[in-house]
Amino acid sequence: MSRTTKILLIVGAVCAIGCCGAFALFSYAGMRIARNVDLDPADAKLTAAEIADYTLPAGYTEQMGMDMLGMKMALFGEGDLKSNQGETMTIALIELPVEGDSAEAASEAIKNSASQQMGGRINDAKTLEERKVTIRGAETTLTITEGTRSGGVAVRQATAVFTSKSDRPAMFMAMGPADAWDDEALDAFIASLK
Numbered sequence: 493m494s495r496t497t498k499i500l501l502i503v504g505a506v507c508a509i510g511c512c513g514a515f516a517l518f519s520y521a522g523m524r525i526a527r528n529v530d531l532d533p534a535d536a537k538l539t540a541a542e543i544a545d546y547t548l549p550a551g552y553t554e555q556m557g558m559d560m561l562g563m564k565m566a567l568f569g570e571g572d573l574k575s576n577q578g579e580t581m582t583i584a585l586i587e588l589p590v591e592g593d594s595a596e597a598a599s600e601a602i603k604n605s606a607s608q609q610m611g612g613r614i615n616d617a618k619t620l621e622e623r624k625v626t627i628r629g630a631e632t633t634l635t636i637t638e639g640t641r642s643g644g645v646a647v648r649q650a651t652a653v654f655t656s657k658s659d660r661p662a663m664f665m666a667m668g669p670a671d672a673w674d675d676e677a678l679d680a681f682i683a684s685l686k
Contacts, residue, residue, distance in 0.1 A: 540566030547684035549677035562589025581668030614639035646670035
């Protein structure tokens, strides 16, 4: 998967989560996000640290960060975005700018939007596993799905909703080819989220 494809996947997911269907807002946010993506690993690390404390799995580094209109996102992977080309699993942390009573509804919207986004980009998406995990001291459900991308490449996605350090709804997401899926890295990263 190319750098551009990864950015577009992330932009699409963030837009779907933030916009929840408003086409005009979707277009506007997509353009704004594309202009505000920061590929500086130091900035990505700062953005991620505002969402949760974490320890990256061996070989993973901060790749990209975004902080726009209160929405924060950080992307982690092996190598760099230019050389990775979608050959390994990529991990993301996303935080939405909502608080209080709307947090529970937003958390559910995050989970549903991520599932819809995967179904829209991946053919024949099926749930492989749902299991309880603890993120930042609270139990949540990790959902792992698998499907195929154009060309018949099997891909997986894992998602879990949690509460960020700012008490806002946030989501953990991992994506990558099924043959390069790294359960140990996934579990280690989730366990490290504080």
